[in-house]
Amino acid sequence: MKGILLVNLGSPDSPTAKDVKPYLDEFLMDERVIDVNRILRNILVRGIILQTRPKKSAKAYAKIWWDEGSPLIVLSERFAQKLRQHTPMPVALGMRYGTMTIKNALQELKDQGVDEVLLVPLYPHYAMSSYETVVVKTMEEQQKHFPEMKLTTLPAFYKNPDYIKALSESIEEGLKDFDYDHILFSYHGIPERHIRKSDPTKFHCKIDGSCCGINSVAHNTCYRHQVYDTTEMVKAYLGLPEEKTSTSFQSRLAGDPWLKPYTDYEFERLAKEGKKRLAVITPAFVSDCLETLEEIAMEGKEQFEEAGGEAYMHIPCLNDNEVWVAVMAKWVNEWEASGVLPV
């Protein structure tokens, strides 16, 4: 029997430093997230970052935590629950980091008689620190614990017309009562080095957009290329004027150069340029989470208003939006019926 495994990033069990620490330890010790050799990663993560970050992150989590738990987990569960109503197949939900493990989710599917799994990384874009690490971890767990299971993976859906339609319509809905001067597409950042590492040709990606018009196999794994494609396709779908939109990258850690422009600098630039009413969308995330609810909806608002902005709105992620659930149901049900995956 076929079944569906949804995988998102994960969250700590509670917004306390005690629970945030082991979660961040697992997250940041992932070689695809902090991609230096193991010894250096140990020093960097355990010797430096984890000395102070858990307390700071726990405070941020406490600001967005819901009675039911972490927004990312609750919203992913709601999405899974709605998807179950649209497909006859068993649907399980696992997280790349934390206690809701991929192994347990695979076990849940096995217990329901599933021997053929479609893995759905809940990320629209390919990055080694998001999509790729989910695929690698799931393959490891499958080979180790469920060798009899067959595993297929949904491709990154950043330019799939059904996804673009669902995302665009959700943005349109979010904007219906907000008269905006500008829409900022803010994506999670990654170190520039990750772009070069993920380029199979080793020479295509120039990290300035000059390469993106040249057809290349590199685009299949280029996060920067893919997010700009999403922005352009949404702009085209909604007929948004060029001068009223821009793209930026949020959530960087100190150290190496990350993809630019940085979202926090953009808040200041846009406000100073007289864009008084700003809408922000965050399409790197399918579910609202710490990075959208705290960094963008709370901190971002403050930064924009301090720089002279007057009105600010964060448009929610797709979460358990009905159109989005129907799109995912269409993709998984087509896979069940004919083995065909969306492109």
Ligand SMILES: C=CC1=C(C)c2cc3[nH]c(cc4nc(cc5[nH]c(cc1n2)c(C)c5CCC(=O)O)C(CCC(=O)O)=C4C)c(C)c3C=C
């Ligand atoms: C080297 C560090 C990081 C990389 C690279 C990175 C890439 C990346 N992350 C997401 C999605 C999410 N990240 C979230 C939180 C988060 N991310 C990092 C670091 C990197 N992410 C940290 C340290 C944290 C924890 C919070 C903090 O201390 O600031 C979340 C939110 C999780 C939640 O519980 O709500 C998401 C989602 C993507 C898509 C991505 C690469 C494209």
Ligand SMILES: [Fe+2]
């Ligand atoms: Fe992150």
Ligand SMILES: [Fe+2]
């Ligand atoms: Fe390119």
